[in-house]
Amino acid sequence: MDFNKIEQLLERYWEGETSLEEERELRDFFDRPEVPAKWKSAQVLFRYFNEQRKVDLDGLFDEKVIAQVEDTPDISRGKVRKLFYDLVRVAAVGLILITATYFVREQYLEQKDDPYMVDTFENPKEAFEETKKALLMISKNFNKGRKEAKKVGAFNDAQEKVKSGNEL
């Protein structure tokens, strides 16, 4: 090993001018058991770095994290669920509209068949009979009214007589 090169590298290391590659060279060099006395303190530092690099988490850690990750609700599955709920909502509104339409239509059809709710009869003969019935009813009632009106007329006659009697 070229000690001069190490000397140079170390000098540049303390100045913060070494590249990552050069720093790796230094680490490898100081990993040997024996180094010249003047570099003992530097060796301690580089060994410390090497030892620190070996600090690891234990194997149980992975299991713990993966179990937790698998436990967290999946975002994409949440989206599918949201879409499903939206569809159900739309379907529910549709169902209500269809049901409402059905009932309104039922009622409309029922009313259409009721003869007193619509003004014409399908059968002309029936219509004539019905009209005759109605006219007869009117004339009957009209006659009744005239009879009553006659009574009022008699009262008028009597009044006339009283008036002419007074003039005499």
Next chain:
Amino acid sequence: MVNMSLETFKTQVLPIKNKLYRFALSMVKSEPEAQDIVQEVLIRVWNRRKDLEQLDNLEAWCMRITRNLSLDKLKSKHMSKTSGMEEGFDVSQNNEMTPYRSAEMKDTMKNITGLISSLPEKQKQVIHLRDIEGYSYKEISEVLEIDMNQVKVNLFRARKTLKENLLNINAYGLQ
């Protein structure tokens, strides 16, 4: 990375865990807490995997979140206990993460741990990312959200302090 599946998560995200763990540990100095932080970061990646698809450097993003969570944790710890610098220092020294052959070496390792812990937070982070994780200046600037010159300045200062103090340790410690 179109629509990250569990498989992608296992092969591309999970392997970063040790880097995240070491980074978190370098700040919070408690193994269970660092582990919690890494777990939280990974769960966040999973929950936001749709947004993270476009990201060109997922690792830097993860490291950034690790740093933010670690600093938050430190802050809340300081709020609740108002523990002094010395206490944090002690914790790091008792933390035997570096089993070593000779007791002498072990002692020196502890000194190094203490020395690095005593660096200003930003310098400590830069040293960690550069000398332990081997990140480029650009990657470090992305993780720490500072410009590249700041990265270089912090690295230079950190190494300078380390060099000076290592000589002191050596003077009355190792030899």
